[in-house]
Amino acid sequence: MWWLLLFVCACHGAPTHDTFTVSAPNGPLSVWIGSSIILPCSVSPAFTASLQVRWHRPDKYKTPVLLYENRQVQEQPADPQYKGRVSLIGQLEKGNVSLKLENVSLADSGEFVCFVAGDTWYEQASVHLIVKVMGSPPVLSVTYGGSGQVNITCVSDGWAPQPNLTWRNNGVTEIPSQNHHSATDDHGLVSVTSWLVHSSSGSKWVACSVGLPEEERKESRILPYISGVDTVELERILRDKEAEMERLKQKSEGPWKEVFISFLVLLLLSSATVFVLYRKGFIKCKDLKEAEAEYRKQDKLETESLLKTQSEEVETLKKTITELQSELDKNKGEVEAHKQQITVKLDRIQRDKEAEMERLKQKSEAQVKELEERLIASGAKVDRLKQESTGLLKTQSEEVETLKKMITELRSELETNKGEVEAHKQQITVELDRIQRDKEAEMERLKQKSEAQVKELEERLIASGAKVDRLKQESTELRSELETNKGEVEAHKQQITVELERKLRDKEAEMECLKQKSEGAFPQNHALLLTWDKLKGFKESPNMDEASVQGNLRAKGKRVQCVKPNRDQPLNTYHFILCKDPFSSGQHYWEMRIENKLSCVLAGLGPSQVVLVDQLQANLPELCFIMFCLYLDYT
Template structure:
């Protein structure tokens, strides 16, 4: 910048258009400065703070960034920047003033909020919030008092959800199906639980049971009865609509498991059928015996009636003759009747023996079927235990994977934090180095100026000495 006896040459940059004004008087300089201040004020009037249009969703323990930046970009490092949370008793979350971060935040946020100081020159005043808590859920305000601009950001914190765990809960003999149970915990807000088949279609399941713990996190569980399908693959999916957070677990039930269940049901049905047949045979034999005895009783009564009716119309001699004949006939008939009776009793005895033999055979068959059913049930229980053990091992492996994943994420976050700190230290070192170089340069300039002044004084002294020497001569 050059200066003459009337004014100064001033240059400034506005919206990438370089303008040079040569001011020949202090009045023109003052006019340009006022014009520049007006333009700056108008430019600031058009600025606005911009934040995300959708809520920021985070899990408990995450490190997140609440975005907020000034448009058009402007250096805000020298301004006052305030982050507050609405509805909080101590609303201050983070305050930047006079080029430094003030420790005036709410106790629950101390040590967990950071501004990107290198980005303030670009108008970026986004806030980093580390180790997010469930209580951090709420509406935050990003505010710059100097230009009276603000922006609002919604933060939704979900729980530290666990991967859904599927277990074999039992057998449904009526439907010849397998009962599966799914459970997942650590959700907030309350989620919904869905069962899907291998093709992604919804399954009809029982009502979802929801339990809210003392930490305000929800645990959900549900049961479903599944039948044999093409793939025998089933999925338990837990979804939170507000945070759009989804976790799911898959399970495949072996074909043999359904075959054993079907065979067991068929064997039980056959045993019941044999028992019913046995009862029917016994009833029929009892009815047959009762009918034979009833016929014998009717025959005796008819003979007695015939004998009594004929005795009233004969004389004593005839009676004696008839009695003799009757005795012979009766004796003969009695012998025949006795013989028929013995034959009938023999037939009944043979039938009873055959019936007892059939009953014993049916009982033996039923016992054999019962042993087969017990054997099948034992095999089914063994397979159920194996499936439960396999499911448990799979769930443990999934939990180990989740644990390793969480540890890896934490390591990455720690590494990012260290990198950020290293970057901040590097920036501070560069700033200090720049300041030292600037001080060194100023010191060098002052030294050169002093040397020039010394040289000038020497020259003046020499000239003065020469002048006085000449005058004396």
């Protein structure tokens, strides 16, 4: 029983004939700008002609990238920016509905949706595309940062997507830096900027490299110092020493001490300058003595100039100090007044602050009290929730125990049914083996039958080939015979044409003769033609008055007599009485035509009257036929 349920479930879980699945890669696809790429998408089971394939962007369903419907790619409606750049790669019958995108642009970055729809079912899958653009090489610049350090900046632009930037010391050790910044322009290209504070003597050179993941990187290098760095350092040292000298001047009593101290300071500065230049590599060891002598000479000149300048500055400073002292005494009163005002303002601010603090204290106490009350209420609520949760836990524990018992029973039942399942499995295996053997035997029989049929068809083809050759030969003979008979047919045709022309001439001569004879008889029959209107009127109205009937029509009784004519007498002197089969009722009439020119109608005027034809006086041609018509109203 279990194997039957499993079979039913498996059948139910299998897709029906009208359903299908659509699959596409999970990860993103990357492509360089300007190149081509295939966006994979497949349908399972295989593609059928009734399916519709629609490639579109997520927000442009109505204007798809490509639409395949009714066994062909539809031109409308389609997104104009993809015209001529997209196509299906073929193999639709195998379920391959992949899209080929050519001349990729930066606007193609993002998601593409593969939508497949049937009559009653549809599925879709998405493909994410990343368009890559190689940016410019990084540009490095150095500025002085103070304290023997430099600020190195690295800039690179024109990348897509956002690249990563790395600093390295001497091209080996990576230098960590958190100072990174990126910006995207209107075209979607990314620019990256990074700066690094580095020691001016810490390494030979510093490198900045920029690139996309798993792609070739672009790198630039720079020396970590700038021209004029030592001059800047010396200027800073001079400023520091000048400040120190100013301090010593204030402590000294006379200008000679100041001059001496200045000389010592300049000497120290010169020594420091030489030391720094030597350390930076601007002066080599072998040139140290010459450089020192040169610097001493320059220092002497600078010292003399500096002494003179310092003396003037000392006098100026003394005057300035005197002026500042007087101004300081003048401003002391103002400072005391401002001090009193500030004291008053500080007292007022202190009082306001204390009042504000008191108000805040009271407010905080009220809030604390309110919070305590809320905590008490929440504690009661928590206790109530604890009780409810305890009851729920107890109920759930009982349900869990019940479920455990049910699981145990189901497991025991499952173990019991395992034997049955195994037995059914063996039966199914045996049955499948038998079906397989029968199938193989049937296949062998069909194979032999098909081979026999193929052999028979080959024999028939050989026989039909011989028959075709024979028919071709007969056809050739018939064609030759037909060509032979064409001459005879043409000869007969000419003979027949000549004969027909002769007969036509004879017929025309005969017609001309008849026409002449007819024109000769017409005057004699003119009297009959004059009565044609009356006869015609009687034909149209056979019940008209007897008095208006033609004189040669008269009544002879109720019976119709048929008299055989005497062929020895001339036709224009014999009385003709023509009749049909006997009748007893109904209306009848007979019509007479003479050479299709003259006509008369004979009819009875009453129910008991019979009209017979009297002798017709007319000179009729020999070849004319006379037919008399009798109309009877016989009841």
